[in-house]
Amino acid sequence: MLETIAYSIFNGVLYGTLLFMMSSGLTLIFGMMGVLNFAHASFYMLGAYFAYTLGLTTGFWLALILAPIAVGAMGALVERYGLRRVHQYGHVPELLFTFGLAYVIEELVALFWGTVPVPYKAPAVMNTTAFTMFDLDYSWFKVFILLVAVVMFVGLWLLLMKTRAGQVIQAALSRPDMVGALGHNVPLVFTLVFAFGCALAGLGGVVGGIQFVTDPGMAFMMGPIVFVVVVLGGLGSVPGALVASLIIGILQTFFLSINFSLAETIGTLNIEDSGFFGVLWHMEATRIAPVLPFLLLVLTLIFRPRGIFGKREA
Amino acid sequence: MLHNKKTGRFAGIMIGLSMAFSSATYAQEDPIRISYIDPLSGPFALAGDGGLKSFHFAAQKLNEDGGILGRDIEIVPMDSKQSASEAVQLVQRSADEGINFVTQGNGSNVAAAIIEAIERNNRRNKDNKMLYLNYAAVDPALTNELCSFYHFRFDAASDIKLEALTNYMKDQEDISKIFLVNMDYSHGHFISERMAELVDERLPHAEIVGDVLHPVGKVRDFSPYVSRIQQSGADTVVSGNWGIDLALLVRAIDSAGLDVNVYTYYGGAGGVPAGIGPRGEGILRQVTEWHADVNVDEGLEDYEKWFQEFKKQYPQFDWYYHRIYNQMYMLKAAIEEVGNTDDVDAIALALEGMKFESPTGTVTMRAKDHQILQPMYISVMDTNAKYDAENSGVGFRTVASIPVEQATVETSCNMARP
Amino acid sequence: MATNTAAGGINALKLWPWLIVPFIAIVLPFVFDSGHTINLLSHMGVAIIFALSYNMLLGNTGLLSFGHAVYFGLGAFVAMHLLRAINDAGGTGLPIELLPLAGAAAGLGFGVIFGSFSVRRAGVVFAMITLGLGELVHSSSLMFTDFFGGEAGLFGYRDEAPSLLGVDYAPSRNVYFLVVAWTLIAAILIYLLRKTPLGWMANAVRDNPERAQFVGYNPTIVRYIQFVLSACFAGLAGGLFVITNEIVNDEVVGQLQSGAVLLGTFIGGIGYFIGPVVGASLVTFLESSLSAHTEAWVLYFGLLFISIVMFAPMGLVGIVHTQYLNWKAGGWKGNTGIRLYILVSGLVGIFGLICVIELSYHYFRSWDPGAPFILMGISTNATHLLPWLVSFAITIIGFGLMLLHGNPLLKRHISANSDGGKA
Structure with a gap:
């Protein structure tokens, strides 16, 4: 059991940090602009593909920096020429715009890079074993993921708390109209925040594309989970996104790692494995784990719509 | 406008092909059309695309040799979007267009719906009956409780694959702890249940130490499962996973440095070799009816040329579906025996019990349930294989070949014949 | 959104669309007599009811749902179980013509349950709850195989059930006429609902919930009633779907189904009663025909949707209507x-x-x-x-x-x- 717990915490943190890389950008965008960007995971995907293509010529390390910048630029274009136009019609069309955009990006990625996963890999040095815990090897790459996430969190925190630009963003997160009244160019701030959020997702993609598989389906699979993190953490709250990412990462990993079902633990009590309650009684924890985030999403929205750290409701 | 463009494009491809191979066959009559109902868009497009290219290639090869009854074969692609209800629509469309043959392979749920739709069509529409040639849907139910006179399966059913696999495993003394990782739907449920029975019956030196089901296509991080495999002390993993779910599983096993052998059905295609690359070497094994290096091992020069030509034509893909070769040639034999394509009942009767000399040996279409019986191979991922899969740098090396007798399972099918 | 009422007013004055459209619908199968086309037309009918029910939420009440397929799908499953029971009983029991009512009842029931906690807030919270619920129901459809039949789904036979009118429902054309009848009934009911005080209050709640509250109407209750009714009509569409397809599987409760109804409704135009009718027909038609002609159909679809959102948020009907008003003026x-x-x-x-x-x-x-x-x-x-x-x-x-x-x-x-x- 100790093994399982230690293991769940470590791997959950690892998975959680990847979730955080994606959701931190989304929570900024959501909190500030009220736009729940359905295409956010698509920018994550673009990050992976850009890094793969750039990496072929520049090598991984340069691609690690260039790819998020390229994704950020794409994000800026989308905000400037797409979202801003739709903004006047209200939040629902904005949401629908990003919904359609996600489809288009996925198709374009499949068009240019093909439907087969691309062979996007970490540099050879990072595939060597860094340490071994309970007989399982952990590569330097996993350590690197943690490192990137920590640097990202600290960087974000410093940016938001200690710089002037961060102060404006902070202010715009809670009182966008007031910031505009104070003479700041709110549309420009919006474009920059959107681009920055996309770049963060792109960075997540650079790393996540290696950890998982880089294929056109990666956005579609990650998308809903990222929403869950943002809602659970609280809209616009970066620390909230971090905590929620870790909670979901650890909880999901734990459910997957244990061998548990009500029937096995308490006894079958002659309940047959059929009918609604019977099936639930016999349901293994591993089978529940993937729907856990959505259960959390619904429960959060019912009982605490502002999330763990959020200051205001959606 | 769009319609003309697509048919035009298809015609263009055909012109290109005939120029490239300078074959001078002219169809005297209308082509014999086969609807290909598989996903051609969306997340499963890769699988459908590979199958379609294989069918196009096989049709082209047959046409170069004069087609069937002197008529060309035309594959009519139809996008099922991996949806059972869409597939039912496409069966209807095929019937409207007077097509007598339908082929499909991705998803036993879609296959069951097609069987249902074709039975219904053949009952309600007696002038235009149809045959369903199944090249890859492996649910045993399709040739047992759901078996139909109009359905023929050219792939080994899941129970046959497990039969072949356990017949191999029973001689491997070093297998002692087996862990099952499967997808949470009927395909995975079947493997998990059947494998437990087979281990009890056949592998006295081994036991099942774990059995997990995970949702289809939703798990991004397989390391929790790997940790359970590690804690159970397993030395062998058996998995019916396919596509991304298999690639991620093997990658997680490799990066954790776990020393296990993973036995699979679908290690050689569907983006798995490309997704895993050399990291699967020595870990990933598969049970299939054929793989590229069988040609090398058994000196099948003609078939090797077939393989190479396919690769030249479709550099991103490999000739993987040996069953499509069997299927097309067996269909040709049956139609030529009957002499026309309209008497579907007679063609079905001709296919029943047919023996065919395939490059890998004699294969038989069992009359009782329309399940093909064929020799099988166990192979392991190896960088030294002559042909790599999906340009990944690793291919498969034969570990064992399983004769037909050891790859046969009885059937409970009791089909209604016309 | 204000054009909503304007358009409604115009339609109310003119009864002719209610005569012309069903007439065309009845003539169509004699013009195109291939089985596939008739099936496609039947599907359009089902999609139209579904989209109209969806627009009761999005257009009338301002509730954006990402999980409306839940009610459509659960309605379909309940209707399918009933159809199978009828088949098993040797073709005795509820007449096939009334089967959609079973779906409607199921949609209503689940709407009452799920709506009770979904509609407390509108906007993004509601959208996210429906998204989560959609995922939960879809995932459980593969877990509870007794009810959902696993990924293979459930089959039933429409011609092995009693008919109220003595019609043989094996040929698709006869089914199509049944679909037309139900589509017309549902459309009339939904249209009339818009004209009731409830329909007006839904508009008020959409446009300004606070003011609606001050006037003395609880926005949550208005939303709840609209939600339940909408779920009921979605279930009706699901029940009809069982008759046209004779197969139901997990797809019907899935995200793609929820997405398709959203796309169709919006492309048609959420501010108009006929918007969803046009949109659902177009999307159903494109989905089945475009994919046969070009590989790029998903891309075209996405681009069409984005262009509508960006340049014509009132949908295709909105474009025509605006130009028409302009021309008239x-x-x-x-x-x-x-x-x-x-x-x-x-x-x-x-x-x-x-x-x-x-x-x-x-x-x-x-x-x-x-x-x-x-x-x-x-x-x-x-x-x-x-x-x-x-x-x-x-x-x-x-x-x-x-x-x-x-x-x-x-x-x-x-x-x-x-x-x-x-x-």
């Missing part, structure tokens, strides 16, 4: 030529864009990009520069003329006229 006087010019140059641009996309798909996706293929009736080689140049040129010239020449021209013309006292 004399806004076209003297500039009809310019409008036509804009339309034609836009179409030229779209034509060029289609050429570019088809060239790209051939170049990137085909095994031999150099093989000649027929593009718009001309044999083309995608590896040569010329077709690309021509396609891009057509695109740029088309859109360029529309945006940089036609639109300013029209604006100048209108402002010149309005100086003369015209609005």
Whole structure:
């Protein structure tokens, strides 16, 4: 059991940090602009593909920096020429715009890079074993993921708390109209925040594309989970996104790692494995784990719509 | 406008092909059309695309040799979007267009719906009956409780694959702890249940130490499962996973440095070799009816040329579906025996019990349930294989070949014949 | 959104659409008599009911749902179980014509349960709850195989059930007439619901919940009633789907189904009663026909949707309606030529864009990009520069003329006229 717990915490943190890389950008965008960007995971995907293509010529390390910048630029274009136009019609069309955009990006990625996963890999040095815990090897790459996430969190925190630009963003997160009244160019701030959020997702993609598989389906699979993190953490709250990412990462990993079902633990009590309650009684924890985030999403929205750290409701 | 463009494009491809191979066959009559109902868009497009290219290639090869009854074969692609209800629509469309043959392979749920739709069509529409040639849907139910006179399966059913696999495993003394990782739907449920029975019956030196089901296509991080495999002390993993779910599983096993052998059905295609690359070497094994290096091992020069030509034509893909070769040639034999394509009942009767000399040996279409019986191979991922899969740098090396007798399972099918 | 009421008023005055549309619907299967086309028409009918029910939420009450397929699907499953029971009983029991009512009852029931906690808030919270619920129900559809039949789904036979009217429902045409009848009934009911005080209150809650509250109506209760009724009609569509398809599986409760109804409704136009009717028909038609003709159909679909969201948020019906009002008000006087010019140059641009996309798909996706293929009736080689140049040129010239020449021209013309006292 100790093994399982230690293991769940470590791997959950690892998975959680990847979730955080994606959701931190989304929570900024959501909190500030009220736009729940359905295409956010698509920018994550673009990050992976850009890094793969750039990496072929520049090598991984340069691609690690260039790819998020390229994704950020794409994000800026989308905000400037797409979202801003739709903004006047209200939040629902904005949401629908990003919904359609996600489809288009996925198709374009499949068009240019093909439907087969691309062979996007970490540099050879990072595939060597860094340490071994309970007989399982952990590569330097996993350590690197943690490192990137920590640097990202600290960087974000410093940016938001200690710089002037961060102060404006902070202010715009809670009182966008007031910031505009104070003479700041709110549309420009919006474009920059959107681009920055996309770049963060792109960075997540650079790393996540290696950890998982880089294929056109990666956005579609990650998308809903990222929403869950943002809602659970609280809209616009970066620390909230971090905590929620870790909670979901650890909880999901734990459910997957244990061998548990009500029937096995308490006894079958002659309940047959059929009918609604019977099936639930016999349901293994591993089978529940993937729907856990959505259960959390619904429960959060019912009982605490502002999330763990959020200051205001959606 | 769009319609003309697509048919035009298809015609263009055909012109290109005939120029490239300078074959001078002219169809005297209308082509014999086969609807290909598989996903051609969306997340499963890769699988459908590979199958379609294989069918196009096989049709082209047959046409170069004069087609069937002197008529060309035309594959009519139809996008099922991996949806059972869409597939039912496409069966209807095929019937409207007077097509007598339908082929499909991705998803036993879609296959069951097609069987249902074709039975219904053949009952309600007696002038235009149809045959369903199944090249890859492996649910045993399709040739047992759901078996139909109009359905023929050219792939080994899941129970046959497990039969072949356990017949191999029973001689491997070093297998002692087996862990099952499967997808949470009927395909995975079947493997998990059947494998437990087979281990009890056949592998006295081994036991099942774990059995997990995970949702289809939703798990991004397989390391929790790997940790359970590690804690159970397993030395062998058996998995019916396919596509991304298999690639991620093997990658997680490799990066954790776990020393296990993973036995699979679908290690050689569907983006798995490309997704895993050399990291699967020595870990990933598969049970299939054929793989590229069988040609090398058994000196099948003609078939090797077939393989190479396919690769030249479709550099991103490999000739993987040996069953499509069997299927097309067996269909040709049956139609030529009957002499026309309209008497579907007679063609079905001709296919029943047919023996065919395939490059890998004699294969038989069992009359009782329309399940093909064929020799099988166990192979392991190896960088030294002559042909790599999906340009990944690793291919498969034969570990064992399983004769037909050891790859046969009885059937409970009791089909209604016309 | 305000046009909603305006459009409703116009439709109420004119009864003729209610006569013409069913007449066309009844004539259609005699014009196209292939089984596939008739099936497609039946599906349009089902999609229309579903989209109309969806618009009771999105258009009328301002609730954006990402999980409306839950009610459609659960209705379908309940109806399918009933149909199977009828089949098993040797074809005795509820007449097949009334089967959709079972779906409607199921939709109502689940709407009552799930709605009770979904509708407390509108906006993003509601959208996210429906998204989560959709995922939960879809996931459980593969867990509770007794009820959902696993991924293989459930089959039933519509011709092995009693018929109220003594009709044999094996031929798809007879089923189609049943679909038309139910579609008409559902459309009339939904239309009349819009005209009740409840319908007006739903609009009020959509536009300004606080004010509605002050007037004495609890927005949550208004939303709840709308939600439950909408779920009921979605279930009705699900029940009808069982009769047309005779197969139900996990897809019917899935995200794609929820997404498709959203796309269709919005493309048609959420502010109009006939918007969802047009949108659902178009989307159903495109989905089944476009995919047979081009690989790029998902891309075209996405681009169409994005263009609608960006440039015509009132949907296709909105475009037509705006132009119609404009024309009626004399806004076209003297500039009809310019409008036509804009339309034609836009179409030229779209034509060029289609050429570019088809060239790209051939170049990137085909095994031999150099093989000649027929593009718009001309044999083309995608590896040569010329077709690309021509396609891009057509695109740029088309859109360029529309945006940089036609639109300013029209604006100048209108402002010149309005100086003369015209609005």
